[in-house]
Amino acid sequence: MRILITGGAGFIGSALALFLQENHEVLVVDKMRSGAVFENGNLECLGHFKNLLGFKGELYVADINEEKTLKIIKDFKPEIIFHKAAISDTTIYDQNKILTTNLNTFKEFIKLSIDLNAKLIYASSASVYGDAPSPQIVGINENPKNPYAFSKLMMDVLAQKYYDKAHLVGLRYFNVYGKGEFYKGKTSSMIVQFAHQILAGKNPRLFRGSDRIYRDFVYIKDCLEANIKAIEAKNGVYNVGSGKARTFQDIVDILQKELNTNLSCEYIKNPYEKFYQFHTQAKLDESFAYKPKYSLEEGIKDYLPEILRLFEKEVNV
Ligand SMILES: NC(=O)c1ccc[n+]([C@@H]2O[C@H](COP(=O)([O-])OP(=O)(O)OC[C@H]3O[C@@H](n4cnc5c(N)ncnc54)[C@H](O)[C@@H]3O)[C@@H](O)[C@H]2O)c1
Structure with a gap:
């Protein structure tokens, strides 16, 4: 076609x-x-x-x-x-x-x-x-x-x-x-951004209350x-969506487990508080043949080799 x-x-x-x-x-x-x-x-x-x-x-x-x-x-x-x-x-x-x-x-x-x-x-x-x-x-x-x-x-x-x-x-x-988002810079997902902070040995920076800010990743x-x-x-x-709501803290915790680090997190004030979405979770339509396969853990695991490649070839140069 x-x-x-x-x-x-x-x-x-x-x-x-x-x-x-x-x-x-x-x-x-x-x-x-x-x-x-x-x-x-x-x-x-x-x-x-x-x-x-x-x-x-x-x-x-x-x-x-x-x-x-x-x-x-x-x-x-x-x-x-x-x-x-x-x-x-x-x-x-x-x-x-x-x-x-x-x-x-x-x-x-x-x-x-x-x-x-x-x-x-x-x-x-x-x-x-x-x-x-x-x-x-x-x-x-x-x-x-x-x-x-x-x-x-x-x-x-x-x-x-x-x-x-x-x-x-x-x-x-x-x-x-996932792969391809890196060049969005500041607007790329927090998954790649946190991962690169951690790989650089920096303390991951999260908004205060990130264990209560949910997103469907x-x-x-x-x-x-x-x-x-x-x-x-x-x-x-x-x-x-994935149909599941997970927190920004979950991302950091999964990444630290995968990367074998234990950096302490830094919590900062959320400057977007007034316009922010605090809980998103997709209700998936049964009539649509799309059925997501990746949990956040599985998606991050699958993405990690690319995250590491980017860190070596694009970030840490
Ligand atoms: N990534 C997400 O999480 C997400 C979430 C919700 C919706 N979306 C939507 O999905 C679509 C793709 O998102 P993405 O994350 O790949 O974004 P992206 O910014 O990486 O891709 C958009 C592309 O459109 C091109 N573009 C912008 N204005 C253009 C113009 N006037 N003429 C020709 N090209 C133009 C850009 O150069 C860019 O390559 C967008 O419509 C976005 O709003 C994305």
């Missing part, structure tokens, strides 16, 4: 690209990182060439907001579109920029999928739930706390209006971790599986 992956040089998109290239013709469209930064100093685009080392498909570097990019995509005639490109940084408050890229452009992709009769599988986010009580359920108590989360909720609302015209599946990722291999299952799923929005 002919498959388009937007944001294919990013974390989740590149995992998909490397997996799908074995049996399909894959086009990756990504703007790639440059020196451009948002008002808070964070990079505008996080796509990194190292995520695509070994990729044998076509890479086209372009902005999804531009007309000419849509033309290139149309000419490629994809049968499936995995739409992952987005401003994925939850700490950006430029509402105009976020909603233009994440929401307006999504409408163009819906139109494209109708015109091309292509399946459209897009990235939503568990951030849409805000502080909704756990377990979070699609359609219940969604309460976005930042422009990014709002943009993702509005994508789901928009998609619904076209369910009778196209194959549209939204995947609400919870906290994804989902491993990249499960996330990949959800995308594949989405190809045959009914139109709708589905949670993609």
Whole structure:
């Protein structure tokens, strides 16, 4: 099949690209990182060439907001579109920029999928739930706390209006971790960040009360599986988590056990307290064929060789 992956040089998109290239013709469209930064100093685009080392498909570097990019995509005639490109940084408050890229452009992709009769599988986010009580359920108590989360909720609302015209599946990722996230820097998961603090012999730095801050951490291999299952799923929005809530303290404890260390933790004030999610846990939809396989312990164990490689080749140089 002919498959388009937007944001294919990013974390989740590149995992998909490397997996799908074995049996399909894959086009990756990504703007790639440059020196451009948002008002808070964070990079505008996080796509990194190292995520695509070994990729044998076509890479086209372009902005999804531009007309000419849509033309290139149309000419490629994809049968499936995995739409992952987005401003994925939850700490950006430029509402105009976020909603233009994440929401307006999504409408163009819906139109494209109708015109091309292509399946459209897009990235939503568990951030849409805000502080909704756990377990979070699609359609219940969604309460976005930042422009990014709002943009993702509005994508789901928009998609619904076209369910009778196209194959549209939204995947609400919870906290994804694993190979490919390293180049997201500050916005990569706390799993790789804590691991590298520990490997450097530093005391892991956690927010105060981290043994009571719960997240549904989902491993990249499960996330990949959800995308594949989405190809045959009914139109709708589905949670993609592990279905279990674990704490940030759990991460540090598992890592210290695996790495054979016993560093004492440093607890700091949480600067995001007012906008923070304190308990996320996906309620998984029985009608969706996706069934996560990795517990936090198993995911970390599987990820460790890559964490160690990164520490040696990228961090500790
Ligand atoms: N990683 C997670 O835990 C998580 C959780 C919830 C939702 N999501 C969503 O999943 C998707 C993928 O996330 P990720 O973690 O891989 O993020 P990422 O930032 O690594 O990947 C996004 C990619 O999109 C590209 N991009 C951004 N703006 C673009 C533009 N205007 N034109 C072309 N390319 C552009 C970036 O260069 C980057 O490669 C995003 O939509 C994100 O919002 C991720």
